[in-house]
Amino acid sequence: MLIAVATYNEIDNLPIFVERLADTLPNVDLLVIDDGSPDGTGDWCLQEAKVNPHIHCLHRQGKPGLGSAIIAAMKYAVAHDYEVMVNLDADLSHPPEMIPLFLEAWEENDPGATVVIGSRYIKGGGIQGWPWKRHMMSKAINFYTRWLLWLPMADCSGSFRAYPVKLLKQVDFDSFLSQGYSFFEEILYHLKREGAQFVEVPFTFVERQYGASKISLQKAMVAVGTIFRLGMKVWFRA
Template identity: 50%
Template sequence: MAAPRTLVAIATYNEIENLPTLVDAVQSALPEADVLVVDDASPDGTGRWADERARCDPRVEVLHRAGKLGLGSATFAAMRRAIDGGYDVVCTLDADWSHPPDRLPDLVAALARADVAIGSRYAAGGAIEGWPWRRHVMSRVVNVAAKGLLRLPVRDSSGAFRAYRVEKLRGLDFGSMRSSGYAYLEEILWRLKRLGASFAETPITFTERRAGASKINRGEASAAAGLLLRLGAQEWLGPAAAPFGDRKQPSAEADGSRST
């Protein structure tokens, strides 16, 4: 049986210290996959390096965007590219080495039994290295809230290390997505669940970024919390809560280090 045609998407902003080795590792893990770098006009030369790599490597493609338009919108752009390009699978991972690229084959294999495969820190065997206790607490709170408010049948809904069956993504209305920033991670699972998607979780060890600075900020965290509440209202109250849940979230910068 032929391997699924796979696209690995990496959203970047100022990740020149991480991206070259990460692309090499992704290609080592999935030699037949294509890599799409979605760069939000990184001033540190990330996009320029990606262009140079693409010129000599047909497996690499670069999508340049005008500025910091948000991790969610960068991921949606990659998903549209996968749909338009006739791919079977699209994978996403952070650009900062917090996700182990050598586990990509496990995610793709898990799609044999599910529509979405999640590299999970909270499945049996999963772990997190290098976080302060406050971040552990915040992450647990977010995931418990998402599970309760959105009735998501997964342990880890806030990590970006995932594989999606492209055929299932065709049913999404990307224009209806409320978040262009980090909260898309919970929202897209919720919307796919409502389309009847099935989920699988594969344990991973999440590590703190290797180089560069994280771009997570309190404003984005507040926006994500507000979105969870609005989507939760729609989940539990149905159409009556639609006006409450229909506020578009402000965009946040694309970032290779989001996971909470």
């Protein structure tokens, strides 16, 4: 199993995340995709990788985008023949202690085709620490995505997920429109076309305590536009 996190300026969070992950799953492999963090996140990861064979670092120049970072992680998982890749944020908003529950849900269904989604919008899930505007924006983007892309899950925009690598091998990542936040909606669109089944596990998202959120209105609007372009493919195909 591979755990993948994309980082940019997470030096206050990543060491805590790694410690909590090791306490939960001591022998799991961790891939950190760092986009040249000026705060030393990538350097810290590189030093840890020298003493911990389970930690791997992928350093990229500039900020190509969150979506492209997760695509790089998925290609890494495919190339190294993992069975499942779990993606989550390193800012501690996604509790690594939840990963065993994701794996249980994955194993209880068809492991080769089941995508497990950490859901904030089903019974038992929730969000702590967001202003009302961000709540409204998130709910709107999820409704918009479900309607345009005909997706069945309640939470289309979260990044806390487990992906079967067998299914990722069938995805043409070069065809993706998304480089940023809309990647999380677009990958569901592609996986659904490949016959994926989706299972949602409730969890409570807790807003980060350290560092700054990378989302902005401009990035959100770019995501909306990308989802619209994908939606046109779905509707015209129908």
